[in-house]
Amino acid sequence: MDKTDRTILAALQNDARLTNNELADIVGLSASQCSRRRTQLEKDGIIVGYHAKLDREKTGFGLTTIISVTLATHNSENSKLIRELFDSLPEVIEAHAMTGEMDYYIKIATKDLKSLSSFINDKLLAHEAVQHVKTAISLETLKDTQNIPIGQ
Amino acid sequence: MDKTDRTILAALQNDARLTNNELADIVGLSASQCSRRRTQLEKDGIIVGYHAKLDREKTGFGLTTIISVTLATHNSENSKLIRELFDSLPEVIEAHAMTGEMDYYIKIATKDLKSLSSFINDKLLAHEAVQHVKTAISLETLKDTQNIPIGQ
DNA sequence: ATCACTATGCAAGCACCTTGCATGGGATTT
DNA sequence: AAATCCCATGCAAGGTGCTTGCATAGTGAT
Secondary structure, eight states, X not given: OOHHHHHHHHHHHHOTTOOHHHHHHHHTSOHHHHHHHHHHHHHTTSEEEEEXXXXXXXXXXXXEEEEEEEESSOSHHHHXXXXXXXXXXXXXXXXXXXXXXXXXXXXXXXXXXXXXXXXXXXXXXTSTTEEEEEEEEEEEEEEOOOOOOOOO | OOHHHHXXXXXXXXXXXOOHHHHHHXXXXXXXXXXXXXXXXXXXXXXXXXXXXXXXXXXXXXXXXXEEEEESSXXXXXXXXXXXXXXXXXXXXXXXXXXXXXXXXXXXXXXXXXXXXXXXXXXITTSTTEEEEEEEEEEEEEEOOOOOOOOO
């Protein structure tokens, strides 16, 4: 992976709909070569996928919440259970195992406070492995590019 | 925006490279109509953009950190400054103004602990508006679909 | 200096996207 | 209930973009 590849990656992070002709202008190669490089980056698993980004407000999922989850007991069984729980819940759009006193950070997308409340009570706290949660609601999303700074 | 539109949105969230023919099979319309609906969803700002998702490890940005930022003084000037700061830092891939005792949650993508350390010290703590930060490092990303659960 | 291998550009064939046009379905009004 | 209007839809054609075979240039090793 050379500088040209990184330029392609940065460009496609910003706009996955770029044609190979447009990519060619950006990186200074022919369109066919851009096509080949892009295909290779996909094969190598460097490009994982292409996703449409939706407006959270307009789609009715404007509420973003970050929840810290603490396990009841720290063992591999509970760890496995909690992963399966996060996997199975579509409201969980991101989940991390963390350092520090909080075991997991998860990001939640819901319609409103009512659905958030039922998510926490019925899905999270109802689970045997979960001991405690700490909820922080996003008042405003200031930035939300998940783009890694590969171009810089 | 009807049920068909939501199906299209859910499909494009998962795979932005779907052709209109493939979309047509999914939603049960013709390809031309899928094209028209998709164009309209873009015009309405419901589809904000299309982005390639990259492998964090393979691109060398495997370190994810969540930082709570507390302001020195809560006034509109500092609020403005902190927004501009987050905007200008490419390592900040997500930023929220939060409820609770912590003012901002930001998500950071860096290559390693060294670059994280210099980010915190030279970029964050060096800023006049920042009083205090609390750092939590992701040991493992369990889930990272930013897809809103519009299909469910 | 030679050889081998990879990257590249060009061109053609193919797939896909877009848009004009005609049709059909649904809702509203009389 | 009938008529009318409007919007969504399907079809087809024209144009655009993507992919791949082939020949060539560039690069590195021996």
